[in-house]
Amino acid sequence: MRDLIFALSLLPFLQSVSSCPKECSCDAHSNLVDCHGRGLYDIPRKLPQEALELHLHDNRLRSLGSTSFRDTPHLQALNLANNSITVLSPSAFLGLRHLRVLNLANNSIRELDRRLLVSVRNITVLDLSFNSLSGLPGAFSESFHHLTHLSLHHNRLTKVDRVHLEALDNLQVLDLKANPWRCDCHLIGLKLWLETFTFRGGVLDSAVCVQPPLLQDRDLRLIPYELFHSCMITSYSYLFANIHYLDSKHRSFLSGPALPSPHPHLTEPILPECEPKPRPRPANYRHAMATVVITGVVCGIVCLMMLAAAVYGCAYAAINAKYQRELKMKEKEAGGGEGQKNIQEDEKEPLEG
Numbered sequence: 001m002r003d004l005i006f007a008l009s010l011l012p013f014l015q016s017v018s019s020c021p022k023e024c025s026c027d028a029h030s031n032l033v034d035c036h037g038r039g040l041y042d043i044p045r046k047l048p049q050e051a052l053e054l055h056l057h058d059n060r061l062r063s064l065g066s067t068s069f070r071d072t073p074h075l076q077a078l079n080l081a082n083n084s085i086t087v088l089s090p091s092a093f094l095g096l097r098h099l100r101v102l103n104l105a106n107n108s109i110r111e112l113d114r115r116l117l118v119s120v121r122n123i124t125v126l127d128l129s130f131n132s133l134s135g136l137p138g139a140f141s142e143s144f145h146h147l148t149h150l151s152l153h154h155n156r157l158t159k160v161d162r163v164h165l166e167a168l169d170n171l172q173v174l175d176l177k178a179n180p181w182r183c184d185c186h187l188i189g190l191k192l193w194l195e196t197f198t199f200r201g202g203v204l205d206s207a208v209c210v211q212p213p214l215l216q217d218r219d220l221r222l223i224p225y226e227l228f229h230s231c232m233i234t235s236y237s238y239l240f241a242n243i244h245y246l247d248s249k250h251r252s253f254l255s256g257p258a259l260p261s262p263h264p265h266l267t268e269p270i271l272p273e274c275e276p277k278p279r280p281r282p283a284n285y286r287h288a289m290a291t292v293v294i295t296g297v298v299c300g301i302v303c304l305m306m307l308a309a310a311v312y313g314c315a316y317a318a319i320n321a322k323y324q325r326e327l328k329m330k331e332k333e334a335g336g337g338e339g340q341k342n343i344q345e346d347e348k349e350p351l352e353g
Ligand SMILES: *[C@@H]1O[C@H](CO)[C@@H](O)[C@H](O)[C@H]1NC(C)=O
Pocket: 082, 083, 106, 130
């Protein structure tokens, strides 16, 4: 009896050191803990601390709370695919400093908190495919200097600002297909970046436009710049995006790794959205229009000056005639002695008038 009590009191201690939860199978040699496909709603407790790889895919996890993996701080690979995760605490991955591979595919993630990613900075493979992401968090790329594989296919992305990707210096494979890309002026930055990425040998699946109708089913990289021509004239955001692009390109080519971008907000939409439009009127036509307008303005000014001169001339003639008439009448009336004084007074009249 005493032995039994002793053994029972020892049981939790033994479990916490190195046992395997009953929902999982543990391989002591490879330190793989496999809990996939068990219909789990929660992460099993008392996972072996020395685990390097943890499989939790094909379960029913709905959320990840703060420091969900505090039992397993040495994890290098974590598979959470095929669950129903919607809520991710910003500190869910806190402590996973050695994580290299993170698979979150086929969940229901709508957005990522940038704090979430800061805790897993050394990640090299990140799979976010088959989720509901409509954007990437700010400073996304700055968190992931070691990232080589990024999967974002089958999400709800309509645009991605280049600043989110351009610091991914080590990226080799990028999956973007099956997103509802909206190929307007805001996507020029991404187009430029994707061209540079594939030029450097990066592997990209595709980025097919869904909007606008004119560009539906076209690959963003293959759309001629001609169709974005109106963006260059009408959109300041295009201008800013390109100043920023050239700036960062110089930085990364001339001075090694790119620095964090100082003004990421500059590439945010400044003007209302614009879509690629038909070619604007040719330069000759605009030149002719300008000439006509300037000629019109000059003619107008000349006409006004002539009109003013005519009015002034008529008024002067009328006043002068009236003055002469009055002068003659007064000369007749006065006749003799006081005549000279009257003339002197009359002479002041035109000046006072
Ligand atoms: C996503 O997960 C569900 C089950 O959770 C599964 O039926 C479906 O086939 C998965 N889809 C992909 C593309 O893996």
